Amino acid sequence: MSSILTIAPTSAQPLTVNRLGYGTMRLTGPGIWGEPADRPQALxxxxxxxxxxxxxxxxxxxxxxxxxxxxxxxxxxxYNKDLVICTKVGATRNPVDKSWPPFNRPEQLRQSIERNLRTLKQEAVQLVHFRVMPGAEVPFAESMGAMYDMQREGKIQHVGVSNVTPEELTAALGMGEVASVENMYSYAQRTTMNDGHGETRGGEVLPLCEQHGIAFVPFFSLVHGLPNAGNKLAELAQQKGVTEAQLNIAWLLHKSPLLLPIPGTSSVAHLRENLAAADIELSAEDMAYLG
Structure with missing residues (x-):
């Protein structure tokens, strides 16, 4: 199992990363809103x-x-020269009800990119995923066109997509290079995802990513992956003396060399537990047993 992944390997500016990343969403306050309860620990x-x-x-x-x-x-x-910060655009937050409305008009996407650049203190976003949101009125192709426009302007190094169906990924590939895909994916949830906003989007995109050599960043793999995982994950975790969450991460790392898990947490202790999952070895027999 390789611990290294090169994103957009054929491009002029490939990104090489370790295959266990970190997702920051849990660092915020309740409801993914506001400052963290413990800011020093978040830092x-x-x-x-x-x-x-x-x-x-x-x-x-x-x-x-x-x-x-x-x-x-x-x-x-x-930032360290080897650190890759990947952001997402396509959504915003309603400060009144804390909802997640689409924000995918070309001028809105540009506004989001400028905001990311300003806050992160970068001259160009290294990797940005266009997130498909339910209820969006702007056609997918129009939003993607704006992303590629900003890439040509030098504001974005690499363009990716998030929460996409195989059909949308294929459409994006017809417009330009897709460096990565960020979709819900886990041991127990591989082909259909409920995005948390009342809409279910079907289709497994990993085979398409493997066909084109596209990095795949699975999100919510612990939140949605464990409740339905079944007895096999629990049994094998017990045999190996690890948690089910750790085994889920290890399964992702062994499933495909293109998978780049990003488990998130607001706890240093839990972070160390997640990172330890990279050291779990799963044999071919283990993977066959899990199915």
Missing amino acids: EVLKTAVANGVTFIDTADYYGDDITNRLIAEALYP
Whole structure:
């Protein structure tokens, strides 16, 4: 099992990362809104992650609102040269009801990119996923066109997509290079995902990613992956003396060399537990048993 992944390997600016990243969403306050309850620990989580080999951090300007980006800059700037900060655009937050409305018109996407650049103190976003949101009125192709426009302008190095169906990924590939996909994926949830906003989107995109050599960043793998995992994951975790959450991460790392898990937490202790999952070895027999 390789611990290294090169994102967009054929491009002029490939990104090489360790295959266990960190997702920042849980660093915010309740409901993914506002400042964290323990700001010093949130900063320490980010510092500890990087100190322990994490070179891929996932964020979004609509986390918080813009809280995780601020925390990243405060904890880690100036950034290590090997650190990749991946952000998302396509959504915003309603400060009244804390909902997640689409924000995917070309001028809105540009506004989000500028905000990310400003808060993260970057000249160009290294990797940005366009997130498909339910209820969006702007056609997918129009939003993607704006993303590629900003890439040509030098504001974005690499364009990715998030929460996409195989059909949408294919459409994006017809417009330009897709460096990565960020979709819900786990041991127990591989082909259909409920995005948390009342809409279910079907289709497994991993085979398509493997066909085209596209990095796949699974999100919510612990939140949605464990309740339905069944007895096999629990049994094998007990045999190996690890938690089910750790085994789920290990399964992702063994499932495909293109998978880049980003388990998130607001606890330094839990972060260390997640990172330890990278050391779990699963044999071919183990993977066959899990199915």
